[in-house]
Amino acid sequence: MSVITIERKVLEKNDEIAHQNRALFARHGTFVCNVVSSPGSGKTSILERTLEHLAGRLKVAVIEGDVQTDLDAQRVAKFNVPAVQIITAGGCHLEANLVREALKNLDLSATQLLVIENVGNLVCPANYDLGEAMKIVVASTTEGDDKPLKYPGMFRNASVLIINKIDLVPYLNCSPAQLRENALRINPSLVVFETSCTTGEGIGPWCDWLQRQCAPAATP
Amino acid sequence: MHELSIAQGILDIIRENIPQGDGAKVKVVRLRIGAMAGVVPDSLDFCFSAITQGTPMERAALEIEHIPLTAHCLGCGKDSEIEPTLFACPLCGGLDLTVLTGRELQVREIEIDDMSGANS
Numbered sequence: 001m002s003v004i005t006i007e008r009k010v011l012e013k014n015d016e017i018a019h020q021n022r023a024l025f026a027r028h029g030t031f032v033c034n035v036v037s038s039p040g041s042g043k044t045s046i047l048e049r050t051l052e053h054l055a056g057r058l059k060v061a062v063i064e065g066d067v068q069t070d071l072d073a074q075r076v077a078k079f080n081v082p083a084v085q086i087i088t089a090g091g092c093h094l095e096a097n098l099v100r101e102a103l104k105n106l107d108l109s110a111t112q113l114l115v116i117e118n119v120g121n122l123v124c125p126a127n128y129d130l131g132e133a134m135k136i137v138v139a140s141t142t143e144g145d146d147k148p149l150k151y152p153g154m155f156r157n158a159s160v161l162i163i164n165k166i167d168l169v170p171y172l173n174c175s176p177a178q179l180r181e182n183a184l185r186i187n188p189s190l191v192v193f194e195t196s197c198t199t200g201e202g203i204g205p206w207c208d209w210l211q212r213q214c215a216p217a218a219t220p
Numbered sequence: 221m222h223e224l225s226i227a228q229g230i231l232d233i234i235r236e237n238i239p240q241g242d243g244a245k246v247k248v249v250r251l252r253i254g255a256m257a258g259v260v261p262d263s264l265d266f267c268f269s270a271i272t273q274g275t276p277m278e279r280a281a282l283e284i285e286h287i288p289l290t291a292h293c294l295g296c297g298k299d300s301e302i303e304p305t306l307f308a309c310p311l312c313g314g315l316d317l318t319v320l321t322g323r324e325l326q327v328r329e330i331e332i333d334d335m336s337g338a339n340s
Contacts, residue, residue: 001247003331006237010229010251010325092222124222127258127325149305153256154309156319186307188315 014128019098021103021131029212032116034094034130036154037138038147039120042164044072045197046138046206051079052112053207057216061111063102065094065119066180072117077094082106093124096131112214122151133213134159141172145179148186155186160193162206167196178207223260224327227267234277234329239334246280248331254324255289255304280330289322 009015025032035043047062054060061082064072073085084102086094099116106114116132118125126135137158139147142165148155155161161183163176180192191209195202230249238244249268253259261284272278289302295314302308304322308315 001331002334003329004237005329006233006327007262007329008233008327010226010233013229013232081268091225095225123258152304153258154255185315187309 013128014096014114015098018129018131021096021100024103024108025114025131025133028111029215030111030114032114032130032132033160033210033213034116034118034125034132034135035138036118036122036125036135037120037140037147038122038143041120041138041140041143042197043071043117043120043138044075046162046164046195047076047117048079049195049197050115050202050207050210051076051081053203054211055079058211059110059217060113060115061106061108063094063106063116065098065117066108067091067119071198082111088119092119092121093128094118094130094212095128099130112217118182122147122154126151126154126157136160136162138162138164139179139183141168141174141176141179143174144163145174145176145182148179148183151187155183155190158187158190161190163192163194165196166194166201167199203210222258223263224267224271226259227264227271228247230268230327231271231275231277234330237254237330238332239274242334244276246277246330246335249277250283250285250327250328250330252285252287252324252326254287254322256319256322259325285290285328287321287324290320291317292320293317305315 006104037043062076064085066072067088067090070085073083076083084105086098086102116130135158137154163179176194183190193206195206265282268282272321289304290299291302292299293309296312298311300310313329
């Protein structure tokens with residue numbers, strides 16, 4: 001019997017590639033956000049409203065991550081933005097190398113904002129750095145106000161919380177104030193927005209904030 | 221179920237570290253896993269034994285050192301163990317915390333039976 005000391009991080013390969021992605025984004029001045037949530041919280045709907053709102057204001061590109069189908073990329077392509085679909089074929093999260101592959105199909109020099117929509121899952125994507133500037137977590141009112149307490153890892157790692165489906169509150173046993181309080185308890189530095197993709201409520205302030213994070217377009 | 225890709229990551233790391241070509245068998249794999257690493261030990265065990273069949277890691281035992289979530293409280297200046305669902309300093313109730321430990325996901329060491337090659 002002999003013991004071999006290893007002392008290595010299991011995700012070090014992913015972290016290395018994420019680091020390379022981040023350097024690439026910095027070189028092109030592209031602001032990158034990684035949007036995470038449970039399935040059905042409205043990530044793609046928020047993205048659609050966001051693309052509508054930012055049309056003509058920002059050069060945006062999208063990477064869609066899904067377990068199957070390119071339905072989300074089709075939804076996004078209607079807004080005339082470059083969109084690449086990653087199909088993970090069972091994988092429950094995006095990894096940095098999948099994003100690196102997808103980047104081959106995008107022109108970063110013509111992209112001020114890159115939105116990566118992760119696979120719907122509040123557990124695994126928390127631990128995989130893709131090279132993004134920040135994670136944006138979406139929690140919808142239909143999921144209840146205790147999600148941050150049940151999935152603290154995700155809420156701790158995010159910089160922004162979007163509370164979506166705010167128009168449904170009158171019909172639900174969910175308090176957006178409680179949801180916000182629970183999230184801020186896990187992560188006091190979260191920037192919080194409340195939105196409805198049906199009524200458009202809150203989309204303006206969210207998009208204005210997002211635009212302020214992005215570098216101005218380089219003058220040709 | 222990202223335990224499968226984590227198990228694959230562990231397997232890759234061990235492959236790079238075991239002596240080549242002498243029939244060495246890995247008996248024990250020692251891991252360090254934090255409370256906030258998002259890993260379910262039973263799933264990891266299941267995935268690891270599934271993907272190591274027919275490799276020198278077959279039937280290796282995973283020994284997990286669980287690392288608690290600890291944080292430094294910027295309010296009272298003390299370090300303590302934190303309940304992940306509360307995320308508050310147990311001493312003063314402060315919420316302004318810097319995480320110290322709990323995110324680890326590391327392969328610490330492996331134990332190898334180097335004699336298995338010589339005996340066969």
